Amino acid sequence: MGLRLALTSGKPADVFEWSERGRASSLLHQAVRPPDDPELASLLPQLRATAFELESARTSGAPTSKLEHRQVELERRIKNRSRLLRASGEAPADPVRPSELDLGDRVLVQFVEADGAVLALTLADGRMTLRTAGTVRELNDLLDRVPFALRHLARRPRPELRKMLSTTAEKLDELLLPRHDRPLVVVPTGALHSLPWSILPSCKGKPVVVSPSATLWHTAARRPARASTFAVASGPGLPGAEEEAQAVADIHDTTCPPHATVDDVLKALATAGTVHLAAHGRLNPGNPLFSALSLHDGPLVVHDVQRLDQVPETVVMAACDVGRSVVVAGTELLGLAATFLERGASRLIAPVVPVPDAETKDLMVAVHRRLRDGRSPARALAEAQEELDRPNGFVCVGA
Structure with a gap:
């Protein structure tokens, strides 16, 4: 109704104000971490183990119906438990003015x-x-x-x-x-x-x-820069992911742990300034809080990221679809990318469509060489895309 009234006024600034009121209230309301909860902390590893067993069963051709039922039940319990938890902290800032x-x-x-x-x-x-x-x-x-x-x-x-x-x-x-x-x-x-x-x-x-x-752009753009520390990890099942991760690690003179687990990646996300993840990605349109990155012991899901005290300043995810969010309730966004931004990441590079594993390595190497040389993430991505001159689905989200 506010938007309609603003449109009848004919003043662009009024339309902007009402647009931001809707976006800011729905996108920033989860900007603080939910409290620690023993039940939630025990359910997430169970979900991870079940998903790992399910993937192994599918690969080997074993029956999967019981595992699928268990996965659905665990997701239901996690979702219901999360709804009961109340976050604590400061309320989001008022919408920005032009x-x-x-x-x-x-x-x-x-x-x-x-x-x-x-x-x-x-x-x-x-x-x-x-x-x-x-x-x-x-x-x-x-x-x-x-x-x-x-x-x-x-x-x-x-x-x-x-x-x-x-x-x-x-x-x-x-x-x-x-x-x-x-x-x-x-x-x-x-x-x-x-x-x-x-x-x-x-x-x-x-x-x-x-x-x-x-x-959100205004808030992220004003955050003070953090120390330039890098962490890199890759997931299973993609022939080029490990090679890509190692090439990125070499650019930043860091290491890439073999067979990275969810705990390995969560530790990196909680401590490094920039993190690069190369893995299978899955956007779950029907249940976006279970959108996931596949790691060697199972999926890292949105609920894992929500429980972190701190996330990196810059996140790069070479994983299909994970830059895309599910749009619900008009302007509210749910998914991995939206959660990283809500938790305090300033910027994120990721694809909004499925991307071919074989071609992603060249793009990521070109991006990280420019990040190492001091380019901003948005400029590094734009220059790398122009250099390779191949259409791809990567975007820079945030600031």
């Missing part, structure tokens, strides 16, 4: 859904404008083509698929983005959270940061 955003040379584009239309708020050089980008139906139809094309191009680079992706990207670019040759801060809505922005022509080689809200 005058408080220190964008520098960046342009902010924030998208809002209202009555079947997608509106674009653009803030550049202190001036905010509002325009209609298209209908939700029109944009969703275009957005559906992107993961289809990327998924099939990764298997077989057919000319007709390249043409479809190129045409779709040009149309989305025309509808969504202003004609500015400057770094972008993008605040998506709905299905736009799943768009790999680097495929759009005007984003080629340009630093693009995707943030769930302008308030």
Whole structure:
């Protein structure tokens, strides 16, 4: 209702304010850690062990029905227990105002859904404008083509698929983005959270940061930098993951533990400034708090991350889909990427679509060489994507 009233006023600043009120309240309400709970602490390892047994049974062809039932039951108990726990700490800050955003040379584009239309708020050089980008139906139809094309191009680079992706990207670019040759801060809505922005022509080689809200970007951008310490780990079942992790570890002159477990990775996440994880990723659309990274003793799930006292400043996840969040209740986001941001990560590089294992290593090595040389994560990703000149699904989320 607030958005509708703001739209009738015709003032872009009013629309921005009401948009941020919704986003900030739904995205920052879990910014503090839930209290330690013995029951939850015992259920998570049980879930991990069950998932590990289930994967082994599927590989060997053994019966799985009892294990599947046990996994569902454990997930139900964890979900119900988490609902009973109340987080403690300070309430989230008020939504940011346009005058408080220190964008520098960046342009902010924030998208809002209202009555079947997608509106674009653009803030550049202190001036905010509002325009209609298209209908939700029109944009969703275009957005559906992107993961289809990327998924099939990764298997077989057919000319007709390249043409479809190129045409779709040009149309989305025309509808969504202003004609500015400057770094972008993008605040998506709905299905736009799943768009790999680097495929759009005007984003080629340009630093693009995707943030769930302008308030979250503002908060993350103002955090003081932490010590540059690095940790690297890989999961099982991907031929190139271990090789990729070792190459990244060599760039930062650190080690990569063999057969990394969930406890190994949680320790790294709680102590290092930057963490790189190469593993199978799974977005669980029906139960997003059980979206997971597969490690050598089972899955690391959202609930594990929520219980950390501290998370890295920068997280890089070379794992299918984990940069994408499930959009619920209008603007609320659930998933691994959203949880890292809620817990205090300033930025995250991850794909929003499935990515081919064989091609990911080259991109990650190119990104980390630039991080080592002092590039920001968004610029490191943009330059690496331009250098390799292959469409991929990685985005930089946060600040």
